[in-house]
Amino acid sequence: MWFLLNIVLEFIIYLIVDNITKLILINNRKEIRFDIFVFECMILGFIIGYLSIYHHITYLLIFLLIIHIIGILYTEKRFDLIKNTFKIFIHIFIQIYRSIINCLYNFISKYSINHSSSKPIITKKLPEKCLYTYHLxxxxxxxxxxxxxxxxxxxxxxxxxxxxxxxxxxxxxxxxxxxxxxxxxxxxxxxxxxxxxxxxxxxxxxxxxxxxxxxxxxxxxxxxxxxxxxxxxxxxxxxxxxxxxxxxxxxxxxxxxxxxxxxxxxxxxxxxxxxxxxxxxxxxxxxxxxxxxxxxxxxxxxxxxxxxxxxxxxxxxxxxxxxxxxxxxxxxxxxxxxxxxxxxxxxYLHAYCCNNCSHVRFRAEPFxxxxxxxxxxxxxxxxxxxxxxxxxxxDSITCSYCSNQIKNDQERKSRVTQQGTLLTTIAPTVSSLVNTHVQPSxxxxxxxxxxxxxxVTPSTITRNQSKIKCxxxxxxxxxxxxxxxxxxxxxxxxxxxxxxxxxxxxxxxxxxxxxxxxxxxxxxxxxxxxxxxxxxxxxxxxxxxxxxxxxxxxxxxxxxxxxxxxxxxxxxxxxxxxxxxxxxxxxxxxxxxxxxxxxxxxxxxxxxxxx
Incomplete structure (x- = not known):
């Protein structure tokens, strides 16, 4: 008999709180709907806690509150909120867990060091075949x-x-x-x-x-x-x-x-x-x-x-x-x-300059x-x-800009000779560098x-050829x-x-x-x-x-x-x-x-x- 009366009481309390909430929603802006629902859930939670401590455990009220929260999250499209909240709690739990493990590890390490000999200890042994075998x-x-x-x-x-x-x-x-x-x-x-x-x-x-x-x-x-x-x-x-x-x-x-x-x-x-x-x-x-x-x-x-x-x-x-x-x-x-x-x-910035036509080509290269x-x-x-x-x-490199026709150069061997400074009209004080050359066969x-x-490789096609500075x-x-x-x-x-x-x-x-x-x-x-x-x-x-x-x-x-x-x-x-x-x-x-x-x-x- 008392159980049925408690169920009826809990249901009446839920209806009263829910109807008061609906009345408040009618007289307020739509932007604060979710906040009102949150306050409603907090009030129901307070009532559940009070009755559970001083009277009886409110099973029906707890069930209705859970259903009510799920319905609010669905209608207000706030499932992301609970997802993020859950992630935060999990992250906090993991951090606390790691801190406890680190404290225990440091305590055990200090204890073992203070009660052990000064001889170094290798805590993890490897198989014999994996051990260090060559040491200069x-x-x-x-x-x-x-x-x-x-x-x-x-x-x-x-x-x-x-x-x-x-x-x-x-x-x-x-x-x-x-x-x-x-x-x-x-x-x-x-x-x-x-x-x-x-x-x-x-x-x-x-x-x-x-x-x-x-x-x-x-x-x-x-x-x-x-x-x-x-x-x-x-x-x-x-x-x-x-x-x-x-x-x-x-x-x-x-x-x-x-x-x-x-x-x-x-x-x-x-x-x-x-x-x-x-x-x-x-x-x-x-x-x-x-x-x-x-x-x-x-x-x-x-x-x-x-x-x-x-x-x-x-x-x-x-x-x-x-x-x-x-x-x-x-x-x-x-x-x-x-x-x-x-x-x-x-x-890098590579610069290539033709001796005949003076055109300059650039190429950037990451390293x-x-x-x-x-x-x-x-x-x-x-x-x-x-x-x-x-x-x-x-030498013997094709330049697409040159107008000079150089004949019979196919048999010339590619050779590298170092000369002067590239583009001396720009920076005469700068020394020039990097040798790019092909090694002997x-x-x-x-x-x-x-x-x-x-x-830059020698051209095998009969075209205009000239000396290129790089x-x-x-x-x-x-x-x-x-x-x-x-x-x-x-x-x-x-x-x-x-x-x-x-x-x-x-x-x-x-x-x-x-x-x-x-x-x-x-x-x-x-x-x-x-x-x-x-x-x-x-x-x-x-x-x-x-x-x-x-x-x-x-x-x-x-x-x-x-x-x-x-x-x-x-x-x-x-x-x-x-x-x-x-x-x-x-x-x-x-x-x-x-x-x-x-x-x-x-x-x-x-x-x-x-x-």
Whole structure:
């Protein structure tokens, strides 16, 4: 009897509240309907709570309230609201859960450290076949082994799986040392908003583990090694046999592959241009245009460059050159760029000038690695860079503008002779650089080319032929500059790779200024609306060590291609040598960089922009 009376009472209460709500709705605006319904549900909830505590559990009223809420959400089309609210609660729950797990982990770690011996403990053992099997001593200079010269300090080392993943280990340690790269990952990658490829989270986890160690006060107690087997497996799905137990992958090739993989995984989530892209655009209005508008403007700008620019009117056509560079720079990033590629991307500007008709052609080309040739003469890094804009004169090349008819030139051999300075009427003080040439038959320069180089090949058709001057400049600088020294040549006949152990001297504390190879210097432009970001500071150097320190001749079927280590700088300008599992602090870095250990083996360099 009491149960039936309670049911009737609950139903009457619901009818009273519902009819009062309808009366209020009639006398109010339609815009606040949803707010009134919310207040109605709150009142019903209060009544349910009051009756449940002091009288009885209101089953019918609870059921009617749930049905009423569903009906309101359906009629008011507010299902998205409850969906977002649910997501917020789930996110809060996950954050609380992670905080609890981290606190428990830190507590257990501190407890185990305080009650264990000082001997390092490897918490995760790998199978015997995966253990580190090839280890070249990380020095050929006795001074580096003296106690006064080095001091052992721990940062997470990395397993060298099968003895062939040292290139990945050195590369990860270098990337983790780049502050702007690490900050960009933290700032732009949001796992709560986007669904990323699993390789993204694996890569970030490795970088974050390497970064966090130097920021902790108890880094000397670090006793674990990082395992990269999961990342390697995910990478090999995209690039089969890139990292295997038989061959040590070239670190330059590996870096480019990782950049491409991460770029493809993140490009769909990119919301716009990075600061590095926009700050180098002369006409900032172009950054607001759509892809279709940029393409339309590009067609017009390219037509101006193709048809009108000669040595005589180059000064008058400067605006078209600048616009062409801005457009190619933006188009490259709006179509293919993610935060990863925008950090490392720069842009070349290639200029080709015909000796006969004086027409000048331009071509922009993006790059992620600045490759520099190495010869057998000892030199400095600055001198190698200064050769980037050297002028080449290429003979027996077709020019569509020439009116001079040159007969019987098909049998002439293509030859390269270096002459003077290209376009001396524009910038007579600028030295010219970069040799683009074809090697003797059967040989070519080899050092992991990053993109197809701009080369001009001899024409096989009887047309107008003339001498062409070519010159390369930097049109846009990357936020992080990666330099690869081309120490390797590959002989196709013998299928062997030979390493040049040329001494290249690098000053680790010197700021590298590249303004002299920028195209604005070549054009003689001084009154610019923007400041060219051309100053860099060295952060990491990857070294390639070979068994025979004089030369390295490797057959591609061999199981080993040398060993990689890296020197990297921390936030407080301390330098460390990373050799897989072993991390050593270097105290006298200037002296180390003058030893043959660095000068003969420096291969991949990472510079970060310095303001």
């Amino acid at each position: 001593k990380p020095t050929n200079d006795l001074r580096l082994q003296q106690p006064s010269f080095v001091q052992s300090l721990s940062r997470p080392g990395i397993f060298n799986l099968h003895g062939t993943t040292c290139s990945l280990n050195a590369l990860l340690q270098s990337l983790a040392s780049l502050n702007s790269f690490y900050s960009s990952l933290q700032r732009n990658i949001n796992f709560s908003r986007f669904n990323y490829d699993p390789i993204v989270s694996t890569f970030l986890d490795l970088i974050f583990q390497l970064r966090n160690d130097h920021r902790t006060t108890e880094h000397k107690h670090w006793n674990t090694l990082l395992d990269t087997s999961l990342f390697i497996s995910q990478l090999n799905v995209i690039y089969p046999n890139l990292l295997t137990k038989y061959i040590t992958t070239d670190i330059g090739e590996l870096f480019q592959c990782i950049i491409d993989v991460m770029n493809n995984a993140l490009s769909k989530q990119t919301l716009g241009y990075s600061t590095n892209v926009t700050e180098q655009v002369q006409n900032r209005k172009l950054t607001t245009f759509s892809l279709a508008d940029l393409n339309k403007i590009f067609v017009e700008a390219e037509a101006q460059l193709y048809n009108k620019i000669t040595l005589d009117n180059l000064d008058a056509q400067t605006s078209y050159i600048i616009q062409y560079i801005d457009l190619t720079w933006l188009l490259h990033h709006i179509q293919l760029g993610s935060i990863i590629k925008q950090m490392f991307s720069g842009q 992620q690695i600045l490759t520099l040739p190495v010869n057998k003469t000892s030199t400095t890094l600055e001198k190698i860079i200064s050769q980037l804009t050297k002028v080449d004169i290429i 059967g040989q070519m320069l080899f050092s992991t080319p990053i993109s197809t180089p701009i080369t 010159q390369t400049m930097i049109a846009n600088f990357p936020s992080i500059l990666c330099i690869q020294l081309k120490r390797f040549t590959y002989d196709r006949h013998s299928q062997t790779t030979t390493k040049l152990n040329t001494h290249i001297f690098i000053e680790p504390e010197k700021i590298l200024d590249l303004s002299h190879i920028h195209y604005t210097t070549w054009l003689g432009l001084t009154n610019l609306s923007i400041t060219i970001p051309s100053r860099y500071r060295l952060i990491a150097v990857c070294l390639h060590l070979s068994k025979d320190l004089s030369t390295l001749s490797i057959n591609r079927t061999n199981s080993n291609h040398g060993h990689y280590v890296c020197l990297y700088r921390t936030d407080n300008s301390r330098w460390f040598l990373c050799d897989d599992e072993r991390i050593t602090e270097i105290q006298q870095i200037e002296n180390v960089f003058r030893t043959s250990y660095v000068t003969e083996n420096c291969y991949l360099l990472f510079y970060e922009r310095f303001s």
